Amino acid sequence: MTAVTESGAVSRVVPESAATGPRFGWLRERGMGASILVAALSAAFGVVLVEATAYIGAMLQADPYIGDSGTLAAVVAILSVLLIGVALYVAAIVTANTFATIVAGRTRRIALMRLIGATARSQRSEIAGRGFAVGLLGAFLGVVAGVLVAASGLYVAERFLGAVPEFTLVQPAILIPAVGVALTTWAAAWSGSRRVLSVTPLQAIGGSVERSHQDAAARPARHVGALLLLIAGAALLVLGVLVGLITPLGVVVSFVGGVLSFTGISLAAVLVMPPLLRLVGRLFGRSATAKLAAENAHRYPERSSRMAIGVVMGVTLVTMFAVALESVKALLTKAAGGTLGAEFSVIMDSFAAVMMVLVG
Secondary structure, rough: OOOOOOOEEEEEEEOOOOOOOOHHHHHHHHHHHHHHHHHHHHHHHHHHHHHHHHHHHHHHOOOOOOOOHHHHHHHHHHHHHHHHHHHHHHHHHHHHHHHHHHHHHHHHHHEEEEEOOOOHHHHHHHHHHHHHHHHHHHHHHHHHHHHHHHHHHHHHEEEEEEEOOOOOOHHHHHHHHHHHHHHHHHHHHHHHHHHHOOHHHHHHOOOOOOOOOHHHOHHHHHHHHHHHHHHHHHHHHHHHHHHHHOOOHHHHHHHHHHEEEEEHHHHHHHHHHHHHHHHHHHHOOOOOHHHEEEEHHOOHHHHHHOOOHHHHHHHHHHHHHHHHHHHHHHHHHHHOOOOOOOOHHHHHHHHHHHHHHHHH
16 A cells, blocks of 8 residues: 655555564654653652661661651651652653653654554554553563662661661562552553544645644633642642641642642643743843744644653652651651751661652
């Protein structure tokens, strides 16, 4: 079968399996390496988090002064679970954006497959299946890397602080981030590939362009949903602060509020980010380069918003970890009677350094 290529020439349409060569040749396609890296970093982040919080918990239990504090044990457990949730959420957002970018770049190819009889749902299922494979591979690499990092950290800690009784690196909980990363990567690939459903066979011979800002703005249901999520998230964040004045469980309420509000920001980014980026671009002067960059940010809103939301997420995570770790240190200091031992300070600072590197 033949089809018109971008250059206007007539070429034979080759089935995707034959075009890519080996069965897993698609792993070499553009964007797949980034997706595997994101999944691996998320899994490694979760594994290190599980091992570090288990180690801190063992240290607290071994301390004769604060070892019996049920509040501290609960706070450490809650912090571990919530931070793993943050890691999975970030992986899902980044992976969804990555697969959305991949789909946007493969619109012509998907349309060609539609032209020779493939359905939109079969194409989407194929992309989602690849997302699951990427998640499994990234989770495996992340678990291995996370265990190695944790083992190195444990060796250093034991050299300076001595061995902590009843602690081992064999923590069954490390399977939680691994399974979570695989599932969230699959779900994110399914979500990011939703544009496949709107690709028509006619686009195989037409131009493949991204939606304009006007087209993106003409989606009121999505923007109303984003606004509702923002309002609900902000309300829960305020409620979490108020509840946190009474019980540590306030951080759980704040976590849910943060997830809802940031989801709202992500959904509304395609509408809000491009005008803001164009405004920022004007601050760089009136040169041709500055004008071109500013107009491109507005001309391709989906691409611009996907790039900008990554920066927003990075700044948010760094701020969150800085505040969370300082809050935990303050709580430990209060529980220890006003003086936090040097070994606890070293462990917490080292933990903060590792987490910041993974976030970066």
